[in-house]
Amino acid sequence: MKLTPQRKAVFDVILASRDHPTAADIMEHLRNSGQRVSYATVYNSLKYLTNAQLIRELKIGESASRYDARMEAHHHIVCEKCGRVDELLTPLPNEYWQAVTKDTGYDVHDIDIVARGLCPDCRRQP
Amino acid sequence: MKLTPQRKAVFDVILASRDHPTAADIMEHLRNSGQRVSYATVYNSLKYLTNAQLIRELKIGESASRYDARMEAHHHIVCEKCGRVDELLTPLPNEYWQAVTKDTGYDVHDIDIVARGLCPDCRRQP
DNA sequence: GTCATAATCAGACTTATTCTAAATGACGAA
DNA sequence: TTCGTCATTTAGAATAAGTCTGATTATGAC
Structure with missing residues (x-):
């Protein structure tokens, strides 16, 4: 149930x-x-x-x-014009995680990225 | 005025x-x-x-x-236990920006990072 | 079938934020 | 100064997203 x-x-x-x-x-x-x-x-x-x-x-x-519903590790990128949200599969380099741990003293569990910009479609039409 | x-x-x-x-x-x-x-x-x-x-x-x-009120480029890290929000000054490598541009086709304006984990204080007290 | 428990429902409630319409304040022109 | 204009402030109403409530409806174990 x-x-x-x-x-x-x-x-x-x-x-x-x-x-x-x-x-x-x-x-x-x-x-x-x-x-x-x-x-x-x-x-x-x-x-x-x-x-x-x-x-x-x-x-x-x-x-x-x-x-x-996509569960593999990934991030997102948002179009500032049309609002659409795409997957951002570019993985963050491991050194970045290590650097964050070192710089903050945190036990880092998770790093989330949201990029913003103009999507390919919106770039075309100004 | x-x-x-x-x-x-x-x-x-x-x-x-x-x-x-x-x-x-x-x-x-x-x-x-x-x-x-x-x-x-x-x-x-x-x-x-x-x-x-x-x-x-x-x-x-x-x-x-x-x-x-801190305006220089930086990110944030949140403690999952006590909720406190610290500055995350570790800069994202330039290659990451380039990779995002290449992988998504977006004109990338801005990349935001929010890390999560246990802050140094909360790590000490389990 | 009966019972206990979990899930659903409609609608009330909460929280964060925005809107509205009226009142206030600042500034420049006469 | 006095006036007119226009931005700002105000209290409270309105909205939006999400949560909670108590009653009702499955579901599965017995």
Whole structure:
């Protein structure tokens, strides 16, 4: 009694979407495809899926969190013009981790990167 | 008619605080020091100061934005236990910028890093 | 089938932030 | 000075994202 139909439905929406949908996007998608879900369930599902490591939550400085079903280590890049969020697969060099540990004295668990700029499409149209 | 007394007061609070205060922290600080300000003014001031490049806004995945009066290029590291936010001065190597540009096709304007881990104080007390 | 527990639901609530409309203040022109 | 204009401040209403509540509805174990 874990991956309920609602949770699976939420997961499927995230998997299918190539963008990184927000809770509201997911709600809209589910409603449009004729499923009746409550907001509480969507958020519950997102939390469950995050704990289950099936998705991850992205907080990239917008008001609403986005969700990503790609679980391999990666970062994100946001277009400042059209708002689209792409995967950023460029890995951070190991020396950077080491330098952070050394410079801050922290036990570093995780380093998150959000780049910003103009996406290829928006570069073309000024 | 620009850097009004209220805006200066907000700026001074951020300058004086070694932590990175939220709007609510700033409000509290001002009220405690006997100044009557409205929330709208605090937010207006924060926006003005940000535009004037006197402070910057930090969105590090918490619900509330924090504000930082240190303007030189730098990043942040958050303690997962006590929540404190420290400066992360370790610069990102130039090759990383180049690699991001190459890998994504974006015109990269800015790369933001938020590291997470255990601060030196919290490492000591398990 | 019965029971305990977990998940769902609608809607109320909270928190951070923005908006609104009225009041205040600063400055330049007459 | 007095006026008019326009930016700023204010209190409180409005919004947006997310969480909580209490009642209802599955689900699986027995």
